[in-house]
Amino acid sequence: MSSKLSDGKSIxxxxxxxxxxxxxxxTYYGNAIRQNKKCLSDMRKAVWAVYFHIRSSxxxxxxxxxxxxxxxxxxxxxxxxxxxxxxxxxxxxxxxAVMDAIKPVFNDLxxxxxxxxxxxxxxxxxxxxxxxxxWKLCPKNLGCGRKIVxxxxxxxxxxxxxxxxxxxxxxxxxxxxxxQFAHKFVTLVDVKRIQTAExxxxxxxxxxxxxxxxxxxxxxxxxxxxxGTSYAFGEF
Numbered sequence: 001m002s003s004k005l006s007d008g009k010s011i012x013x014x015x016x017x018x019x020x021x022x023x024x025x026x027t028y029y030g031n032a033i034r035q036n037k038k039c040l041s042d043m044r045k046a047v048w049a050v051y052f053h054i055r056s057s058x059x060x061x062x063x064x065x066x067x068x069x070x071x072x073x074x075x076x077x078x079x080x081x082x083x084x085x086x087x088x089x090x091x092x093x094x095x096x097a098v099m100d101a102i103k104p105v106f107n108d109l110x111x112x113x114x115x116x117x118x119x120x121x122x123x124x125x126x127x128x129x130x131x132x133x134x135w136k137l138c139p140k141n142l143g144c145g146r147k148i149v150x151x152x153x154x155x156x157x158x159x160x161x162x163x164x165x166x167x168x169x170x171x172x173x174x175x176x177x178x179x180q181f182a183h184k185f186v187t188l189v190d191v192k193r194i195q196t197a198e199x200x201x202x203x204x205x206x207x208x209x210x211x212x213x214x215x216x217x218x219x220x221x222x223x224x225x226x227x228g229t230s231y232a233f234g235e236f
Contacts, residue, residue: 017094044110105216133156
């Protein structure tokens with residue numbers, strides 16, 4: 001006998017956890033991360049807002065976590081502002097039994113330890129970034145001595161904090177004359193470095209979104225596989 005949820009039905013099928021609904025939840029989750037990249041508590045609240053928003057029904061609206069105001073993505077909160085919430089009807093909702101089944105997934109995806117890594121959204125791990133810069137100036141395969149490593153580390157710190165403009169400051173402190181062409185050159189180098197970083201970031205962001213989407217689908221697939229070989233969409 002195939003496994004059923006608390007309502008006696010399968011997790012998937014019409015009106016339940018379909019691929020379309022998984023994609024929708026994944027999009028909502030990504031938005032919750034990106035729109036709250038500066039505050040961990042707000043980010044976590046936004047993740048759970050997705051869960052309770054989809055769980056909400058006309059009989060039990062659960063929109064207290066959703067952002068309020070006329071510009072909220074939550075249509076229920078929009079109509080609260082307009083004073084017409086009595087006429088609101090829920091769509092894109094999932095049955096309570098399905099929401100109970102996927103709640104552990106949301107619990108995992110809302111862990112502070114995980115969300116902490118998403119703060120800033122557009123920043124690479126600082127330790128990884130400066131390490132990469134050090135080894136670019138002092139490649140490991142060249143077998144450099146300690147003195148060269150120390151110099152490379154100091155220079156990497158300057159570039160990491162102030163860009164290549166920091167090199168000009170060092171030259172000035174050493175009593176060297178820095179001309180306009182030097183300023184133009186380091187400005188171009190810094191602009192190019194930022195542009196390259198943004199390209200790499202966009203590629204990584206796309207990969208992360210795809211990975212999160214696949215992770216969510218995999219988790220839900222495991223739940224679906226518990227239905228046994230007799231399971232088929234739309235049959236429960």
